[in-house]
Amino acid sequence: MKHLSREALIDLLEETPGASGRAHLEVCRRCRKELEALGRALGDARAAEVPEPSPLFWPHLSERVRHAVDAEPAAGIEPARAAWWRSRGALSLAAAAVVLLVAAVVMIRVWSGGPSPSQAAAKVQPAAATAPAESHGMVVDEPWQLVAQAADGMDFDAASEAGMTVSPGSADQAAMQLSPAERRELTRLLEAELQRPVL
Amino acid sequence: MMEGIDQVWAGRIRPQWTVKVTSDDRPDRQASLAGLDDRGLVAACRAGHHEAFDVIVERHRRAVYRLCYRFVGNHEDASDLTQDVFLRAYRALRRFKGDSSLGTWLYRIGVNVSLNRVSARTLPGEPIEVRDQVPDGGDDPATALLRSERSARVRAAITRLPRKQRVTLILRVYHELPHQEIAEIVGGSVGAVKANFFHALKNLRKLLADEPT
Numbered sequence: 413m414k415h416l417s418r419e420a421l422i423d424l425l426e427e428t429p430g431a432s433g434r435a436h437l438e439v440c441r442r443c444r445k446e447l448e449a450l451g452r453a454l455g456d457a458r459a460a461e462v463p464e465p466s467p468l469f470w471p472h473l474s475e476r477v478r479h480a481v482d483a484e485p486a487a488g489i490e491p492a493r494a495a496w497w498r499s500r501g502a503l504s505l506a507a508a509a510v511v512l513l514v515a516a517v518v519m520i521r522v523w524s525g526g527p528s529p530s531q532a533a534a535k536v537q538p539a540a541a542t543a544p545a546e547s548h549g550m551v552v553d554e555p556w557q558l559v560a561q562a563a564d565g566m567d568f569d570a571a572s573e574a575g576m577t578v579s580p581g582s583a584d585q586a587a588m589q590l591s592p593a594e595r596r597e598l599t600r601l602l603e604a605e606l607q608r609p610v611l
Numbered sequence: 612m613m614e615g616i617d618q619v620w621a622g623r624i625r626p627q628w629t630v631k632v633t634s635d636d637r638p639d640r641q642a643s644l645a646g647l648d649d650r651g652l653v654a655a656c657r658a659g660h661h662e663a664f665d666v667i668v669e670r671h672r673r674a675v676y677r678l679c680y681r682f683v684g685n686h687e688d689a690s691d692l693t694q695d696v697f698l699r700a701y702r703a704l705r706r707f708k709g710d711s712s713l714g715t716w717l718y719r720i721g722v723n724v725s726l727n728r729v730s731a732r733t734l735p736g737e738p739i740e741v742r743d744q745v746p747d748g749g750d751d752p753a754t755a756l757l758r759s760e761r762s763a764r765v766r767a768a769i770t771r772l773p774r775k776q777r778v779t780l781i782l783r784v785y786h787e788l789p790h791q792e793i794a795e796i797v798g799g800s801v802g803a804v805k806a807n808f809f810h811a812l813k814n815l816r817k818l819l820a821d822e823p824t
Contacts, residue, residue, distance in 0.1 A: 418805065418806045418809040418810075419802055419805045419806065419809075421809060422805040422808055422809050423805075449813070449816055450809070450812045450813070450816075452816065453812040453813070453815045453816040453819075454784065454812055456765050456815065456816075456819060457765060457769070457780060457784045457812070457815060458784060459758075459761065459762065459765065460761070460762040460763075460765035460766050460769070461762050462677045462680045462681065462766075462785075463680075463686070463759075465676075465686060465690075469690070470669075470672060470673070473668075473672055473676070473690060473693060473694065474665065474668050474669060474672065476694050477668050477672075477693075477694050477697045477698065478665060478668075480694060480697075480698045481661070481664060481697070481698065481701050482661070484698070484701060484702060
């Protein structure tokens, strides 16, 4: 007599629809005993429960996963690019360089006799109302000083949160507008700035 | 204070305060994503909505934890492995094609992670953890304790099964995965999965019979 295959016994055990071999079981004691033993083992396995952890464990687990995931680059972004944008140091450095560049351009224009935005406006106002203050040889009026003070106290995070962002390529654009003499002066200023001790 | 504000407004003094506006609307966004199915959550996650992954974790954490527990037999390791499974899933989310369900994909990661962990250990020494079993309220303490011990013995016996038999038994009995999905996870045919299941049950019976009671 040919006995039931392992596959057929599993199908019978799980009561799979269309399982063959029921007729064989009626007449084969050995296969019947085999199936009963499998049934007992399955019962034992099913009865083995996993201990239920504390209800507080689940939110704690989610929190752990969230922290781990937050430290990862975003799922939909290429890792290298995401890592670059996550490098706040690099971003801050770039922003500081652009601010320095723009400030240098403005200073050069002031020294070379070009009008600052406030001076241009002052040309159409009475001289007494717009008397500029002199400071370190630079012509600085009051509104301009206020802007300079506000910018002085603002760090990159605060500027970023206030919605002031640096558009890509703006530093290049500013540099392209400089004359050769202005570029030389900018280089000198940047070098002098780099040599200043860090406080 | 008002005088200070007036002075700043008039440009006479420099502002000395920092104003930060922040909002924590993550729970709200998470709630709005909870209605999405797994496929939608994966798409939202890929589009940069981190909260979608929170929902995925919440939906599958129990099943993944229980799977890991079946392999390692203790809460601490199961907890670490569950975190690892989700972290790996997050990293690989761009590669998830959706050929299988998200649950099956997570199980596949869970099986690999768990097997790697238990491979690094000596399996016969696997502890039988009874201490953190929560007794069923319906049983008297003696019956509950006997049941806990019996469960622990069976779990320990399962950890002694050969690798493929163990995986097959765990996925079939406790997670009720179809044979076809188990075949996709462990590699092989449906026939091989049924044969593994057969041997797993026979060996489990033998291991439990050999144990001193």
